[in-house]
Amino acid sequence: MxxxxxxxxxxxxxxxxxxxxxxxxxxxxxxxxxFLTTPVRLKVAALLATDSSHLATDTSLASETTWAxxxxxxxxxxxxxxxxxxxxxxxxxxxxxxxxxxxxxxxSPALPRDRPASAAPAHRCIVDQIEAFRDELSSPATPAAExxxxxxxxxxxxxxxxxxxxxxxxxxxxxxxxxxxxxxFAPGTLHQYWDSVFVTRLGENSATLSQRLIxxxxxxxxxxxxxxxxxxxxxxxxxxxxxxxxxxxPRPDAAGVYELPSSYVEAASDAVRVQLERAGVRLAALxxxxxxxxxxxxx
Numbered sequence: 483m484x485x486x487x488x489x490x491x492x493x494x495x496x497x498x499x500x501x502x503x504x505x506x507x508x509x510x511x512x513x514x515x516x517f518l519t520t521p522v523r524l525k526v527a528a529l530l531a532t533d534s535s536h537l538a539t540d541t542s543l544a545s546e547t548t549w550a551x552x553x554x555x556x557x558x559x560x561x562x563x564x565x566x567x568x569x570x571x572x573x574x575x576x577x578x579x580x581x582x583x584x585x586x587x588x589x590s591p592a593l594p595r596d597r598p599a600s601a602a603p604a605h606r607c608i609v610d611q612i613e614a615f616r617d618e619l620s621s622p623a624t625p626a627a628e629x630x631x632x633x634x635x636x637x638x639x640x641x642x643x644x645x646x647x648x649x650x651x652x653x654x655x656x657x658x659x660x661x662x663x664x665x666x667f668a669p670g671t672l673h674q675y676w677d678s679v680f681v682t683r684l685g686e687n688s689a690t691l692s693q694r695l696i697x698x699x700x701x702x703x704x705x706x707x708x709x710x711x712x713x714x715x716x717x718x719x720x721x722x723x724x725x726x727x728x729x730x731x732p733r734p735d736a737a738g739v740y741e742l743p744s745s746y747v748e749a750a751s752d753a754v755r756v757q758l759e760r761a762g763v764r765l766a767a768l769x770x771x772x773x774x775x776x777x778x779x780x781x
Contacts, residue, residue, distance in 0.1 A: 510547060511547035513696055529629060550634060572608060573608055574607040576651065599632060600632070608712075657727065680754040
């Protein structure tokens with residue numbers, strides 16, 4: 483009875499769209515900050531200190547990882563310009579039936595030379611935007627305001643790309659159209675579960691969880707995880723989406739709801755743990771290389 487009651491409540495809630503939710507993004511930011519070189523950490527802090535938008539809780543790196551979602555949603559209720567212009571930058575809908583990254587990225591058209599990445603076309607995938615913002619952040623010729631935007635988007639989009647349902651799709655808006663429930667958790671969408679439920683299951687405190695995950699990251703793992711490109715990260719997330727997030731779903735019940743068994747919850751939580759670690763390490767490596775000329779931390 484309780485499960486059916488929660489299900490009715492869950493069906494009334496709006497579908498989630500924020501990869502990882504605030505906690506997951508903050509964990510990624512805290513992991514990344516740990517692995518930044520000291521000079522790069524200072525550069526990042528100085529640049530973020532110029533943010534006067536007040537969209538993030540404060541201008542710390544961890545808080546600023548949520549900025550891009552809040553910017554996107556700041557006029558969402560009215561269907562405003564920010565939402566329409568940037569929402570597609572947060573994901574790449576690689577269809578599980580064909581795995582075509584190029585098609586999901588609209589053929590990856592180049593930006594005009596005089597067009598900043600923050601004014602890129604709305605129909606542009608996360609992989610291409612990460613590359614564009616990285617190039618801007620690395621260039622001394624980029625105006626200061628655009629460099630701040632490039633950093634803010636990178637802090638968020640690198641995390642987004644590691645959420646498997648932001649890189650895979652089963653003609654269901656990345657799991658937003660699939661209703662799921664698991665013992666001990668309120669019902670929601672498959673996307674919400676991967677965004678938040680499996681993260682919260684690892685630990686509800688961002689600072690404590692990030693420290694635990696940092697302790698698991700060996701130098702060997704860091705070297706392995708920092709060899710790849712954003713396109714490679716997308717393919718890795720897609721593979722997890724196809725094989726696990728979608729591939730291990732049970733059959734839906736008569737109401738179309740997927741009741742997740744404990745084996746799915748365990749496997750998904752473990753995958754989320756590793757993806758948070760990978761995202762933090764890769765974000766740090768990207769910032770170290772872009773702002774300091776080094777792939778790995780001196781720590």
